[in-house]
Amino acid sequence: MSVSIPAPRSQRIDPKYKRGPKSRGSFEMLAWLFMRLSGVVLIVLIFGHLISNLMVGEGISGISFGFVAGKWASPLWQFWDLAMLWLAMLHGTNGVRTIINDYAEKHATRAWLKGILYVATIFIIVLGSLVIFTFDPCVAGSQLPQC
Amino acid sequence: MSKTSSGTLYRGHEGMWSWVGHRVTGVVIFLYLLVHVLDTAMVRVDAGAYDAIISTYQTPWMALGETGLVAAILFHAFNGLRLILVDFWKQGTKYQRQLLWGVLILWVIVFAGFAIRHLSIAFGSH
Numbered sequence: 001m002s003v004s005i006p007a008p009r010s011q012r013i014d015p016k017y018k019r020g021p022k023s024r025g026s027f028e029m030l031a032w033l034f035m036r037l038s039g040v041v042l043i044v045l046i047f048g049h050l051i052s053n054l055m056v057g058e059g060i061s062g063i064s065f066g067f068v069a070g071k072w073a074s075p076l077w078q079f080w081d082l083a084m085l086w087l088a089m090l091h092g093t094n095g096v097r098t099i100i101n102d103y104a105e106k107h108a109t110r111a112w113l114k115g116i117l118y119v120a121t122i123f124i125i126v127l128g129s130l131v132i133f134t135f136d137p138c139v140a141g142s143q144l145p146q147c
Numbered sequence: 148m149s150k151t152s153s154g155t156l157y158r159g160h161e162g163m164w165s166w167v168g169h170r171v172t173g174v175v176i177f178l179y180l181l182v183h184v185l186d187t188a189m190v191r192v193d194a195g196a197y198d199a200i201i202s203t204y205q206t207p208w209m210a211l212g213e214t215g216l217v218a219a220i221l222f223h224a225f226n227g228l229r230l231i232l233v234d235f236w237k238q239g240t241k242y243q244r245q246l247l248w249g250v251l252i253l254w255v256i257v258f259a260g261f262a263i264r265h266l267s268i269a270f271g272s273h
Contacts, residue, residue, distance in 0.1 A: 036230075036231050036234065036235075039224075039227045039228075040228075040231070042224075043224045043227070043228070046220060047224075050220075050261075054213075054265055054268075055261070055264055055265075058268065059264065059268035059269075060204060060210065060213070060265065060268055061205055061269075063201050063205070064197075064198050064201060065190060065194035065197050068187070068197070069190075085184065088180055092176065092177035092180055093177075095170075095173045095174075095177065096177055099170060099174065120181065124180075124181055124184045127185075127188055128184045128188065130191070131187065131190065131191045134191065135190065135191065136191070139193065140193045140194070141193045141195035142194040143194065
């Protein structure tokens with residue numbers, strides 16, 4: 001005697017368990033990968049930043065407007081600082097986004113906190129990039145000999 | 148919350164505390180980064196104003212703060228490398244505890260080198 005058993009839960013899968021195009025795609029996986037890749041690059045960039053600014057020469061006593069102008073006269077340090085700005089801000093923003101998602105339980109609170117975070121991030125990245133690209137060694141108050 | 152937390156694999160052990168340390172140092176570094184971009188932006192406004200702000204960073208009390216900040220950066224950097232090994236190295240999860248001890252030893256050595264150099268400049272008679 002044979003009994004036919006219907007396929008379990010056929011056509012009745014709760015939509016929240018369905019995977020596919022409706023999900024948020026691979027954003028979270030890419031964010032996870034970005035944290036590892038940018039982390040490694042940031043170690044090189046920030047260690048180089050700390051060594052050149054605080055460890056060699058006069059260290060922090062030698063930092064002044066002239067010191068910054070000297071560094072940004074070189075395209076290498078301009079690129080170094082620009083890369084450091086973008087990677088550190090995106091790495092930090094994604095970290096804080098994760099923390100907000102973990103601890104802010106109300107949907108409205110999460111949305112507000114992340115909104116404030118993203119506005120601050122865009123402001124700091126745009127401001128920092130403009131400062132590097134439009135740097136003027138002869139800005140107001142400059143005591144440099146070429147001015 | 149379970150009262151028998153000592154019986155879990157994760158809670159209260161090295162894995163949890165390194166996670167807490169990574170979060171706390173990450174937030175501290177991010178907040179400093181926001182301030183640091185704003186103070187550096189003064190080079191675009193007025194050279195004298197930038198020098199005035201930087202001179203506050205050169206005082207002994209601020210140097211202690213900077214030393215604390217670098218302590219946070221070094222822990223976050225070395226523990227971040229440990230996280231990458233745990234995620235990508237086959238034996239990573241097996242040796243995560245030993246890796247944390249490696250992180251702490253490296254952290255103490257590099258931090259001591261930084262602190263001696265930085266504080267002797269900041270407290271010295273330059």
